[in-house]
Amino acid sequence: xxxxxxxxxxxxxxxxxxxxxxxxxxxxxxxxxxxxxxxxxxxxxxxxxxxxxxxxxxxxxxxxxxxxxxxxxxxxxxxxxxxxxxxxxxxxxxxxxxxxxxxxxxxxxxxxxxxxxxxxxxxxxxxxxxxxxxxxxxxxxxxxxxxxxxxxxxxxxxxxxxxxxxxxxxxxxxxxxxxxxxxxxxxxxxxxxxxxxxxxxxxxx
Amino acid sequence: xxxxxxxxxxxxxxxxxxxxxxxxxxxxxxxxxxxxxxxxxxxxxxxxxxxxxxxxxxxxxxxxxxxxxxxxxxxxxxxxxxxxxxxxxxxxxxxxxxxxxxxxxxxxxxxxxxxxxxxxxxxxxxxxxxxxxxxxxxxxxxxxxxxxxxxxxxxxxxxxxxxxxxxxxxxxxxxxxxxxxxxxxxxxxxxxxxxxxxxxxxxxxxxxxxxxxxxxxxxxxxxxxxxxxxxxxxxx
Numbered sequence: 001x002x003x004x005x006x007x008x009x010x011x012x013x014x015x016x017x018x019x020x021x022x023x024x025x026x027x028x029x030x031x032x033x034x035x036x037x038x039x040x041x042x043x044x045x046x047x048x049x050x051x052x053x054x055x056x057x058x059x060x061x062x063x064x065x066x067x068x069x070x071x072x073x074x075x076x077x078x079x080x081x082x083x084x085x086x087x088x089x090x091x092x093x094x095x096x097x098x099x100x101x102x103x104x105x106x107x108x109x110x111x112x113x114x115x116x117x118x119x120x121x122x123x124x125x126x127x128x129x130x131x132x133x134x135x136x137x138x139x140x141x142x143x144x145x146x147x148x149x150x151x152x153x154x155x156x157x158x159x160x161x162x163x164x165x166x167x168x169x170x171x172x173x174x175x176x177x178x179x180x181x182x183x184x185x186x187x188x189x190x191x192x193x194x195x196x197x198x199x200x201x202x203x204x205x
Numbered sequence: 206x207x208x209x210x211x212x213x214x215x216x217x218x219x220x221x222x223x224x225x226x227x228x229x230x231x232x233x234x235x236x237x238x239x240x241x242x243x244x245x246x247x248x249x250x251x252x253x254x255x256x257x258x259x260x261x262x263x264x265x266x267x268x269x270x271x272x273x274x275x276x277x278x279x280x281x282x283x284x285x286x287x288x289x290x291x292x293x294x295x296x297x298x299x300x301x302x303x304x305x306x307x308x309x310x311x312x313x314x315x316x317x318x319x320x321x322x323x324x325x326x327x328x329x330x331x332x333x334x335x336x337x338x339x340x341x342x343x344x345x346x347x348x349x350x351x352x353x354x355x356x357x358x359x360x361x362x363x364x365x366x367x368x369x370x371x372x373x374x375x376x377x378x379x380x381x382x383x384x385x386x387x388x389x390x391x392x393x394x395x396x397x398x399x400x401x402x403x404x405x406x407x408x409x410x411x412x413x414x415x416x417x418x419x420x421x422x423x424x425x426x427x428x429x430x431x432x433x434x435x436x437x438x439x440x441x
Contacts, residue, residue, distance in 0.1 A: 018224040022231060028270065029235035030227075035266045036234070036245050037218070040252035044259055057265060064269045065276065098366060131258045138253045156219060157254050163221050182215045185247060192250050196261065 016080035023071050031071075035064055038081055042088055049092050059095060063088035134195055141191045145184055152177055153184035210240065218247050275428065349373045349388070352419075355437040358384050382425045384434060389418040406435045 022030035039060060046063075047056035067074075067084045074083055142150060155161045155169060163181075167174045210233060216222045217230050233240045245264060252258040346360070349371070353360050358375030366372045366387065375384045385405070405422025421435050 016220070018222075018227040019231070021224070022228060027228075027231065028273065030231045031273070032266055032270055033217075033231050033234050033244065035269050036241075036264075037248050039265050040249060040259070040263070041255075041257050043263065043265075044252070044257040047259055053259060056259075057263070061265055061269050061272065064265070065272055068273050069276075130261050131253070134261050135253045135256060135258060138250060142254065157251065163219065178212070178216065178221075181219070182212045185215050185250065186211075188250050188254075189243070189246055192246050192253075196246075199261070 017076045020071065020074055020076065020080055023068070031068055034080065038084065039064075041081065042084060045085060046088050046092055049089060050096065055092075055095070059088055059092045063091050066091065130199060134192070137191055137195055138188055141188055142184075145187060149180045149184040149187075152180040156181055211243065214240065214244055214247065217244075218251065352386060352388070352438075356384070356434045382423065384421060384423045384426065384431075387420040387422075389420070406431045408435055408439065410438050 016034070019030045019034050023034070042063065043053075043056050043060045046059045047053055050056050050059065063084055066087050070087075074080065142153070145153065152166055152170065155166045156163075161169065163174050163177045166177045170177070210230075213222060213226060213230055214234075217227065222230065234244045235241070245266075249258060249261060253261075346363075349363055350360050352373070353375045356375075357378050359378070361374045361376050361383070363371055363373035369389065371388045373386050373388065375386065376382075377384060387405075405420050406428070407418065407420045409418055419435070419438060421431050423431060426434075
């Protein structure tokens with residue numbers, strides 16, 4: 001079990017390295033794929049730090065831009081996400097300390113303004129509600145999946161096992177693991193797409 | 206074929222594809238809107254499962270990639286502007302000068318009581334020595350008004366963005382366009398400077414005898430127009 005977990009780690013790093021190597025060769029499309037892969041996770045991490053959703057988005061954008069500019073410095077001895085997470089948190093620290101310094105230089109009105117600005121953007125209730133609903137729908141859908149698919153997908157998503165590790169644990173061929181995970185995602189994607197569609201219709205009305 | 210591609214995308218999400226397949230899938234994500242949308246949904250689905258999804262409709266990728274493209278253009282232009290002014294100096298020489306200047310400034314700060322950072326000899330500061338870097342600049346609104354007069358911009362507002370940097374917003378006459386100028390005075394650490402100069406056109410110039418760095422940017426104005434504005438500062 002422990003060995004399997006180690007394998008997962010290596011596989012994930014290898015995959016990101018393949019994408020990063022493409023970026024280093026000037027392939028911006030590969031970077032776009034990385035942005036799409038990690039944007040939600042990074043915004044969530046920065047949001048936990050800043051408690052300001054709009055600011056978290058701005059900082060995430062800046063972190064991705066900085067990471068792109070410094071991509072040559074990524075040596076691949078850690079996961080890409082760990083690297084960009086560090087960049088994002090350092091950026092967040094700089095932004096927040098600059099804000100704090102600015103409010104010291106300014107008078108109290110400015111500080112109040114910064115605070116109220118922060119308070120007003122701390123959460124967008126509509127989006128948070130949508131995210132909560134979606135999370136609940138997806139989790140419900142996960143629970144209703146056939147057991148073999150649910151267990152396989154859970155070992156991947158929650159325990160972070162590699163396909164090889166899952167095959168070892170479940171004592172089944174790696175091809176079965178592949179198809180079960182794909183099948184599970186296909187079912188969940190239908191829920192996701194349906195949810196997006198109904199939300200888009202609500203927005204139109 | 207499509208089913209295979211979708212399966213491969215699922216494998217890409219889990220880092221279970223070869224570098225060759227990665228390249229092919231990256232191309233598909235870029236060129237095929239259906240696959241691009243599926244890749245986005247797959248990642249959202251994962252974020253939702255792991256409780257890391259805040260806004261299902263959020264997608265920063267277009268804005269990030271546009272920013273990267275425009276930054277590359279700006280960086281190239283900035284390089285051209287810099288070279289026009291500094292091509293007689295080698296990189297090593299400049300680096301050595303910077304170190305020496307920094308060293309000299311650190312040594313001379315207590316002796317000079319930091320007054321050499323003031324851009325204007327008028328309006329003596331009433332603030333404690335620690336703040337004399339910042340406060341003369343804040344008080345020196347006329348400097349910012351003067352900067353705006355280079356391109357007929359009227360100063361709307363300004364704020365300190367760090368110890369030695371001011372961000373000023375200007376309105377252009379007769380149009381609904383605004384220009385943002387960041388002014389960096391000497392003494393700001395290079396790292397901080399780089400953190401703050403995140404877009405627009407950046408160049409070195411002088412205010413009277415004092416060297417400053419200007420970063421001109423705007424949400425509404427094209428880079429071409431920003432270069433024109435920047436050039437007005439560089440004309441002797």
